[in-house]
Amino acid sequence: xxxxxxxxxxxxxxxxxxxxxxxxxxxxxxxxxxxxxxxxxxxxxxxxxxxxxxxxxxxxxxxxxxxxxxxxxxxxxxxxxxxxxxxxxxxxxxxxxxxxxxxxxxxxxxxxxxxxxxxxxxxxxxxxxxxxxxxxxxxxxxxxxxxxxxxxxxxxxxxxxxxxxxxxxxxxxxxxxxxxxxxxxxxxxxxxxxxxxxxxxxxxxxxxxxxxxxxxxxxxxxxxxxxxxxxxxxxxxxxxxxxxxxxxxxxxxxxxxxxxxxxxxxxxxxxxxxxxxxxxxxxxxxxxxxxxxxxxxxx
Numbered sequence: 001x002x003x004x005x006x007x008x009x010x011x012x013x014x015x016x017x018x019x020x021x022x023x024x025x026x027x028x029x030x031x032x033x034x035x036x037x038x039x040x041x042x043x044x045x046x047x048x049x050x051x052x053x054x055x056x057x058x059x060x061x062x063x064x065x066x067x068x069x070x071x072x073x074x075x076x077x078x079x080x081x082x083x084x085x086x087x088x089x090x091x092x093x094x095x096x097x098x099x100x101x102x103x104x105x106x107x108x109x110x111x112x113x114x115x116x117x118x119x120x121x122x123x124x125x126x127x128x129x130x131x132x133x134x135x136x137x138x139x140x141x142x143x144x145x146x147x148x149x150x151x152x153x154x155x156x157x158x159x160x161x162x163x164x165x166x167x168x169x170x171x172x173x174x175x176x177x178x179x180x181x182x183x184x185x186x187x188x189x190x191x192x193x194x195x196x197x198x199x200x201x202x203x204x205x206x207x208x209x210x211x212x213x214x215x216x217x218x219x220x221x222x223x224x225x226x227x228x229x230x231x232x233x234x235x236x237x238x239x240x241x242x243x244x245x246x247x248x249x250x251x252x253x254x255x256x257x258x259x260x261x262x263x264x265x266x267x268x269x270x271x272x273x274x275x276x277x278x279x280x281x282x283x284x285x286x287x288x289x290x291x292x293x294x295x296x297x298x299x
Contacts, residue, residue: 016064016074016085020118022125023080023144024134030063033084036128039292042227054124057117058088076137077144083137086125091116100252103130104145108138127290148255152289153268154242155275155299158223159284160231163239165200166192168214171277172204175212175270179204197237204270209263211244212270214278225287237282241275243267272299 024033034046037060044052044060052060062084066074071081093112100106103126105113113119125136126147135144165181172179183191183200194200199217206212219236226232243264245251250260279286279296286294 011073013070013074016076016083018139019085019087020122020125020139021074021076021137022060022062022084022086022128022134023076023137024063024082024084024129024132026082028082028132028134032132033063033128036131036292037124038227039225039287040124040127042224054088054117054121058086058121060121060124061085061087075142077135077142080135080137080144084125086121088118088121090114091118102151102252102254103147104254105138108141108145127292130290131288131292150264151254151256153264153271154240154289155271155294156223156287156291157239157241157275157278157282157284158219158226158287159237159239159279159282160234161282161284162196162218162237163216163278163282164192164196165202165216167281168200168202168216168239168278171274171281172202172212172214172270174277175273176204176206204274206267206270208246209266210246212267212274213240213242213244214274215240215242223287223291225291225293226285229285237284239278239282239284241271241278243271275299 031047037044037046037052041052041054046052046060050061054060064083066076066081066083076083092115094115095112097110098106098113105122114122128134129136130147130149130152133149135146137144165183169179169181180187180203181200183194184198197218202214204212216237216239219238222233250256256264275286276296276299286296286299288294
């Protein structure tokens with residue numbers, strides 16, 4: 001009728017368009033996402049409430065199951081149909097173009113990365129995507145970032161027991177020759193007599209592939225991923241097992257090819273073997289490069 005105005009209809013997909021999204025395969029259940037988020041934020045409850053509280057600074061909502069038409073309306077790229085949205089206040093941007101990052105975030109924000117809670121939230125989404133074979137669609141982007149799960153090579157063993165550097169060196173020696181140890185920055189044989197708890201580094205050469213390094217120290221603060229363990233609130237030791245590549249820039253690449261890829265795969269076996277043995281020796285648990293729990297026998 002003339003003179004009547006049509007009532008505006010709220011757009012149900014507007015929140016998804018203006019928020020950063022985690023996109024996961026349809027076979028990934030909310031319980032899997034919840035278990036991983038709890039490794040970073042132990043008090044969150046995505047399964048029970050539909051919202052994971054990220055220390056009061058942000059929140060992860062979902063899952064949102066989208067039809068093809070709904071995905072188009074929400075700016076979700078093909079072929080994704082399950083999304084989680086990150087509710088976080090937009091932070092200031094870094095004042096200069098970002099350096100290259102292995103997660104690809106520099107491509108989504110070429111003029112300057114987000115900061116504060118927004119950056120922390122995006123890094124959680126990227127870590128989840130890497131573990132779950134998913135993707136991240138930053139706000140305003142038409143293309144999703146798809147992290148390579150194979151780049152999560154490094155591990156951390158969290159243990160209630162201090163494993164002495166000489167024993168860690170013996171573990172590494174099972175994987176190759178030329179192992180060296182430095183305790184408190186001292187590489188002399190006498191350094192092995194330093195008191196338990198003194199930070200140390202064990203270096204295992206792996207030929208042209210670089211080296212595997214184990215860095216041991218007493219944790220400065222409790223590790224969130226082990227909050228549910230019997231030793232989760234008490235003193236604990238951490239042993240970081242990582243690859244030192246022949247070329248530092250390899251650690252910044254989103255995808256490795258050729259010789260670089262071959263070198264990375266060469267060290268995967270020694271890293272896994274050292275990690276498993278350290279976890280067994282110390283009665284500890286393993287977290288991956290993103291801080292998520294891993295079964296020691298599936299490293």
